[in-house]
Amino acid sequence: MAPLSLVVAGAARDPAGWTDFCKRYQGECDAKAAVVHKASLQPAPEIVFDAAARAMIARINSAVNAEIAPATDREMWGIEERWDFPINGRGDCEDYVLLKRARLMAEGFPRQALLITVVTDLQGDGHAVLTLKTDRGDFILDNMNDDVKLWRETPYGYVKRQSQIDQNGWVSLRTGETGSMMVSR
Secondary structure (H helix, E strand, C coil): CCCCCCEEEEEECCCHHHHHHHHHCHHHHCHHHHCCECCCCECCCCECCCHHHHHHHHHHHHHHHHHCEECCHHHHHCCCCCCCCCECCEECHHHHHHHHHHHHHHCCCCHHHEEEEEEECCCCCEEEEEEEEEECEEEEEECCEEEEEEHHHCCCEEEEEECCCCCCCEEEEECCCCCCECCCC
């Protein structure tokens, strides 16, 4: 059986959408603000996934999923890829993730435990989800499902995610089941 947490396989290139987002929203990408244990450069503590935290996380996940209507970046911006906060109640997977991340941080959850993650879906297409690093494993928030699920209960191939230590650094992932590494794109 796969481990409760995703396995980091090495460094990965950051998605172009993240880089562009950071140019437009510098405060969202301030790596210095994200480091809690500055002296040791350790990731923030994991989220204690108790009943209260799980209920709040599930509520935010469901609320954002209900508030936002799916729309492609081409429909919204006239370009192929743009990460942004949902505007006019519309957005694509990255937009859902960014809003969920912002709302969870506003409720006091540490940014280093809320990691934007790139996956492939069953059709092999790229998709973004939010990984929550918890004391009970890595849980996934997804605009395709209101359920908060352990990563290994989702149908996705895990490619890369933000580093817990530096949100502007990205790491490649492997599932741990077969030992094969997912290649970063």
